[in-house]
Amino acid sequence: MNETSTSPVDVVLPCLDEAEALPWVLERIPPTWRAIVVDNGSTDGSPDIARGLGAYVVHEPRRGFGAACHAGLIVATADIVCFSDCDASLDPQLLPRVAGPVLDGSIDLVLGRRRPTTLGAWPLHARLANLELARLIRRRTGLPLRDLGPMRAARREALLALGLTDRRSGYPLQMVVRAADAGWRIRETDVPYHPRMGRSKVTGTWRGAWQAVRDMRAVLAEHPATGPVAPVPGDVR
Structure with missing residues (x-):
């Protein structure tokens, strides 16, 4: 059963062995x-740590970044x-900057464009993979995006209406592609990117980074919807 909250914004944090970073x-x-x-x-005890710090904890047994995000x-x-x-x-603490245009209704999906704070914040192989993905996104959608940033904000019901199906590393890309196909207003805003605590589960190695690129190519190969599409958030039809 969902725990109903009066919070104006819910922040989804997919977690796999992040005990060190959670506090x-x-x-x-x-x-x-x-x-x-x-x-x-x-x-590593991450769920207990998160619960002890006041977070609402959900368990998603299906492995995959997309599975965790969608849960x-x-x-x-x-x-x-x-x-x-x-x-x-x-x-x-930067989330209000990201969510602000969605809260005021001027933008439908805001993506945080990562700006590394140190040379080690974004390993070369991960940065090269991201550059390739950004190029493919621009070609597929026509949007002038330069990053597929994981920090983002949108309206819940509109996101659900996109019918996202990817449950692996292609989830954030599928969100952008389907939102673009539906005519959403999409914008990037710069956010500092710091060295992570612990090792990346997706792009921590050359092999992992390029496997993610291969997974995402399948999303980019999807044909735009030919039937009814998810409505633009706030659009009255």
């Missing part, structure tokens, strides 16, 4: 906003949902 991340969630930590099979979206109850990594690479 820093959760203490920086904006006041009155709710943190939803989606545990994806941690063995958080399903249980969210706020009108606005933010997503962010749970490894301390992105500062949750």
